[in-house]
Amino acid sequence: xxxxxxxxxxxxxxxxxxxxxxxxxxxxxxxxxxxxxxxxxxxxxxxxxxxxxxxxxxxxxxxxxxxxxxxxxxxxxxxxxxxxxxxxxxxxxxxxxxxxxxxxxxxxxxxxxxxxxxxxxxxxxxxxxxxxxxxxxxxxxxxxxxxxxxxxxxxxxxxxxxxxxxxxxxxxxxxxxxxxxxxxxxxxxxxxxxxxxxxxxxxxxxxxxxxxxxxxxxxxxxxxxxxxxxxxxxxxxxxxxxxxxxxxxxxxxxxxxxxxxxxxxxxxxxxxxxxxxxxxxxxxxxxxxxxxxxxxxxxxxxxxxxxxxxxxxxxxxxxxxxxxxxxxxxxxxxxxxxxxxxxxxxxxxxxxxxxxxxxxxxxxxxxxxxxxxxxxxxxxxxxxxxxxxxxxxxxxxxxxxx
Amino acid sequence: xxxxxxxxxxxxxxxxxxxxxxxxxxxxxxxxxxxxxxxxxxxxxxxxxxxxxxxxxxxxxxxxxxxxxxxxxxxxxxxxxxxxxxxxxxxxxxxxxxxxxxxxxxxxxxxxxxxxxxxxxxxxxxxxxxxxxxxxxxxxxxxxxxxxxxxxxxxxxxxxxxxxxxxxxxxxxxxxxxxxxxxxxxxxxxxxxxxxxxxxxxxxxxxxxxxxxxxxxxxxxxxxxxxxxxxxxxxxxxxxxxxxxxxxxxxxxxxxxxxxxxxxxxxxxxxxxxxxxxxxxxxxxxxxxxxxxxxxxxxxxxxxxxxxxxxxxxxxxxxxxxxxxxxxxxxxxxxxxxxxxxxxxxxxxxxxxxxxxxxxxxxxxxxxxxxxxxxxxxxxxxxxxxxxxxxxxxxxxxxxxxxxxxxxxxxxxxxxxxxxxxxxxxxxxxxxxxxxxxxxx
Numbered sequence: 001x002x003x004x005x006x007x008x009x010x011x012x013x014x015x016x017x018x019x020x021x022x023x024x025x026x027x028x029x030x031x032x033x034x035x036x037x038x039x040x041x042x043x044x045x046x047x048x049x050x051x052x053x054x055x056x057x058x059x060x061x062x063x064x065x066x067x068x069x070x071x072x073x074x075x076x077x078x079x080x081x082x083x084x085x086x087x088x089x090x091x092x093x094x095x096x097x098x099x100x101x102x103x104x105x106x107x108x109x110x111x112x113x114x115x116x117x118x119x120x121x122x123x124x125x126x127x128x129x130x131x132x133x134x135x136x137x138x139x140x141x142x143x144x145x146x147x148x149x150x151x152x153x154x155x156x157x158x159x160x161x162x163x164x165x166x167x168x169x170x171x172x173x174x175x176x177x178x179x180x181x182x183x184x185x186x187x188x189x190x191x192x193x194x195x196x197x198x199x200x201x202x203x204x205x206x207x208x209x210x211x212x213x214x215x216x217x218x219x220x221x222x223x224x225x226x227x228x229x230x231x232x233x234x235x236x237x238x239x240x241x242x243x244x245x246x247x248x249x250x251x252x253x254x255x256x257x258x259x260x261x262x263x264x265x266x267x268x269x270x271x272x273x274x275x276x277x278x279x280x281x282x283x284x285x286x287x288x289x290x291x292x293x294x295x296x297x298x299x300x301x302x303x304x305x306x307x308x309x310x311x312x313x314x315x316x317x318x319x320x321x322x323x324x325x326x327x328x329x330x331x332x333x334x335x336x337x338x339x340x341x342x343x344x345x346x347x348x349x350x351x352x353x354x355x356x357x358x359x360x361x362x363x364x365x366x367x368x369x370x371x372x373x374x375x376x377x378x379x380x381x382x383x384x385x386x387x388x389x390x391x392x393x394x395x396x397x398x399x400x401x402x
Numbered sequence: 403x404x405x406x407x408x409x410x411x412x413x414x415x416x417x418x419x420x421x422x423x424x425x426x427x428x429x430x431x432x433x434x435x436x437x438x439x440x441x442x443x444x445x446x447x448x449x450x451x452x453x454x455x456x457x458x459x460x461x462x463x464x465x466x467x468x469x470x471x472x473x474x475x476x477x478x479x480x481x482x483x484x485x486x487x488x489x490x491x492x493x494x495x496x497x498x499x500x501x502x503x504x505x506x507x508x509x510x511x512x513x514x515x516x517x518x519x520x521x522x523x524x525x526x527x528x529x530x531x532x533x534x535x536x537x538x539x540x541x542x543x544x545x546x547x548x549x550x551x552x553x554x555x556x557x558x559x560x561x562x563x564x565x566x567x568x569x570x571x572x573x574x575x576x577x578x579x580x581x582x583x584x585x586x587x588x589x590x591x592x593x594x595x596x597x598x599x600x601x602x603x604x605x606x607x608x609x610x611x612x613x614x615x616x617x618x619x620x621x622x623x624x625x626x627x628x629x630x631x632x633x634x635x636x637x638x639x640x641x642x643x644x645x646x647x648x649x650x651x652x653x654x655x656x657x658x659x660x661x662x663x664x665x666x667x668x669x670x671x672x673x674x675x676x677x678x679x680x681x682x683x684x685x686x687x688x689x690x691x692x693x694x695x696x697x698x699x700x701x702x703x704x705x706x707x708x709x710x711x712x713x714x715x716x717x718x719x720x721x722x723x724x725x726x727x728x729x730x731x732x733x734x735x736x737x738x739x740x741x742x743x744x745x746x747x748x749x750x751x752x753x754x755x756x757x758x759x760x761x762x763x764x765x766x767x768x769x770x771x772x773x774x775x776x777x778x779x780x781x782x783x784x785x786x787x788x789x790x791x792x793x794x795x796x797x798x799x800x801x802x803x804x805x806x807x808x809x810x811x812x813x814x815x816x817x818x819x820x821x822x823x824x825x826x827x828x829x830x831x832x833x834x835x836x837x838x839x840x841x842x843x
Contacts, residue, residue: 029573081512087481118474122482198696219535225472
C-alpha cells in the first residue's frame with residue numbers, strides 16, 4: 001500500500017484532445033453541444049471516483065495557429081461556455097468536483113466571482129475555476145477594448161522583452177486576488193434574519209473589498225453570499241517561470257507539463273522554490289498535478305495502432321504541450337507512480353478520444369491504481385476542497401468590523 | 403380565446419419578499435430555485451424569471467440591511483435549472499451595460515443549447531457610476547445613451563447568434579467536415595461596438611433566445627416595440643394596463659411587426675384564501691410582514707430623502723418637508739419619481755383623515771397585492787385582464803421563498819385550465835414555442 005493515494009482529474013475538451021477524435025467511430029460529434037453529452041462524460045468520471053473534471057474554454061474558435069483563425073473545417077470548431085456547462089452537470093452529479101475554465105483577461109473579475117460562487121451553490125461545494133490568460137489578438141478583437149499585438153512564434157521573445165507578457169500575468173494575478181476577496185466579502189454568519197431589529201443581514205459582516213490594482217479597481221462586496229466551500233478551488237496551467245509565479249501566488253492547484261520523471265522533479269523543485277518566495281506562508285501548500293494526454297488500450301500495440309490511425313486521419317503527427325502516453329492502463333499506473341515520486345500530488349489526464357479514453361481511465365487505470373493501494377475506493381469528502389484535503393478557510397475579513 | 407401566459411419570478415431583494423415568516427427559506431441555496439421552478443413547471447407555466455443586480459443596495463451610505471440581500475449569477479443558476487426541468491422557459495435578467503456582446507451572446511446561446519431551446523434574456527441597462535465601481539470599465543454611460551447602446555447591444559448579440567447558419571454544424575466524419583469554413587464569422591462596426599472575428603457557439607435551438615424588456619419610459623417603449631419579444635410591465639391595474647397595452651402594441655406596425663409578436667406581461671402579486679374575506683385577511687397580514695417598523699421608516703426616507711431614523715414608526719408623519727435636491731440618499735435602485743412635495747401632502751391628508759401612523763400609512767400607500775381573493779375570483783380576474791387586452795399574461799411575484807407559488811399552482815392553475823386558457827400539458831418544447839412566437843431556426 002502506497003502511503004498517500006494520488007489525486008486524479010480529467011480534462012474534458014470537445015470530442016477529446018486528439019484533433020481527429022471526433023472522427024473516431026466511438027465519438028458522438030453531433031452531440032457535442034448538448035447537455036446530455038457532458039452529463040454522460042462527467043457521470044463516467046464520477047463513477048471512477050475521480051477528484052474533479054476540468055472543462056476547457058476560450059473566447060475564440062479553436063485553431064492550430066498560435067494566434068489567429070485557421071479556417072479549418074476538418075477539426076472540432078465551436079464550444080459552449082464552460083461555467084454554464086459545469087452548472088448544468090452539477091445537479092446531475094453528487095460528489096465530483098467541477099472546474100470550468102474562465103479567462104482573467106476579458107471577463108470581468110466581478111462576474112467570474114459571482115458565477116463560480118453560484119456554481120459552488122448549485123453543486124453544493126464542488127466548484128473550482130481554471131484561471132486562464134488570453135493574450136491572443138483574435139480574442140481581444142471580439143471585445144474591441146484592448147489593442148493587442150498578434151502572437152507569432154517569432155515575436156514571442158520581443159513581446160516578452162516589451163513586458164507585454166508580464167503585464168498580462170500581473171493583470172491575471174489582480175483578477176484572482178479580486179475574485180478571492182469577493183468570495184470572502186460576506187462573512188459566513190452575515191445573514192442573521194433578526195426579526196426584533198428588522199435586519200436580514202448584519203452589514204458589519206459584509207465587506208467592501210476596495211481592490212486597487214494597476215489597471216482597475218473593484219469595490220464589492222459580492223452580490224453572492226459566501227460560497228459553501230468559502231473559497232472554491234483555483235487552478236492554473238503553467239509551463240514556465242512567470243506562470244509558475246502566478247500559480248504559486250494565487251492558485252490551489254497547478255498543472256505542469258513535464259515529459260519525463262526527471263523533468264517532473266526539476267519543475268516541482270522550481271515551483272516549490274518560487275512558492276517559498278511568493279506564496280503566502282499561511283496558505284495551504286500548492287498542489288502540483290502533471291498533465292498527460294492519454295491513449296489507452298488493453299495491449300500496448302493496440303494503443304500505438306489507435307494513435308497511428310488517428311494521426312493518419314488528421315494528416316499530421318499529434319503533438320502537445322503535455323507528454324502523450326500511449327499504452328495499457330497498467331503501464332500508465334506504473335508511470336504515474338514513478339512520476340509521483342518526483343513530488344507530485346496528482347495528475348490531470350487529457351483523454352485523446354471521448355468517451356473511449358475516459359472509460360479506459362475509470363474502468364482500467366483506476367482499478368490498476370487501487371490494486372497498488374494508490375487510489376480511493378470511496379469518496380471520503382463531500383466538497384472539492386475536501387477531496388484534496390484542503391480545509392475550508394475562514395473569511396479573511398472574519399472578525400474585522402468596518 | 404387568448405391563452406394566459408404565466409411566468410414565475412423568484413422573490414427579489416426588496417421588502418415585497420417576506421423573510422421573517424417561519425416558512426421563509428434560503429434566498430441562495432439551489433434547492434430554493436429548484437422548488438420554485440418545479441412548482442412552476444407543475445403549473446405548466448411558460449417560464450421562470452430571475453432578476454439581477456450588480457451592487458448591493460445602499461441607503462444613507464450604508465448597505466441596506468432590512469430586505470433580503472444576496473443572489474446568484476442569473477445565467478449560472480438557470481443552467482443548473484435546465485438539468486432539473488424539462489419544458490419550463492428559463493429567463494434571466496442580465497445588464498447590458500456591464501457585459502460585452504460577445505460574451506453575453508455566448509452565455510445565452512449556451513443556455514439555449516443546454517436547455518434545448520428554453521433561454522430568455524431580460525435586457526436591462528444601467529448608467530450609474532455606483533454599480534460601475536464593481537467593474538473594470540466603471541460607470542460611463544450618459545443616461546441619454548442608454549437605449550441607444552442597448553439597441554446596438556441587442557442587434558450585435560443577434561448578429562453573433564446568426565453568425566452560425568442552421569447547416570454550419572456538419573459533424574460528418576465521412577466528408578471530414580465538422581463545421582463549414584465560414585461558420586461563426588462576424589464583423590460589427592458600430593457606434594458603441596467595433597468587433598470582429600468568429601463566434602464560438604453553433605446556432606442554438608431557438609436561434610434567437612427570447613428577449614424581454616422592462617423599461618417604461620418613452621425610450622424603453624420604443625426599444626421594446628423595435629426589438630423585444632415580451633415586455634415585463636409595471637402596469638398591473640386593469641385600466642392603466644389597457645392604456646399601456648394599446649400604446650405599446652400600436653407601435654409595432656411601424657416596425658413591420660404583428661400585434662401578437664410582442665407579449666405584454668405585467669409583474670403582479672397575489673393573496674389567496676378560501677373565501678374573499680379570508681384572502682383579504684391574508685393580504686393584510688402579508689402587508690404588515692412586508693412593512694416592518696424599520697422598513698416603514700426606510701420607505702418614508704425614500705420619499706423624504708432625509709434621515710428619519712429618529713421618528714416613531716407608530717407616530718405621525720414628519721412635519722418637515724421632503725428634501726428635493728438632486729442628491730439621493732438611495733443608491734442601487736430607482737428613486738421614486740413622483741413629485742415628493744405633492745406626494746407628501748397627499749400622504750399627510752390620508753394619514754390625518756384615516757388617523758394613520760407612519761407604518762400604517764406606508765402599508766396603505768405602497769404595494770397592495772394585484773389579485774386578492776378566493777381561487778375562483780383570482781382565476782376570473784386574471785382571465786378578464788387577459789381577454790380584456792390589459793395584458794397577455796403575468797409575471798407572478800410570490801412573497802415567500804421558495805413555497806410562495808404552491809397555493810397558486812394547486813388552486814388557481816386548475817381553474818385556468820378548466821377555462822381552457824392555460825395548457826393542461828406542454829405541447830411545445832421551446833420558450834418561443836410556448837409563447838406562440840415565430841421561431842428563428
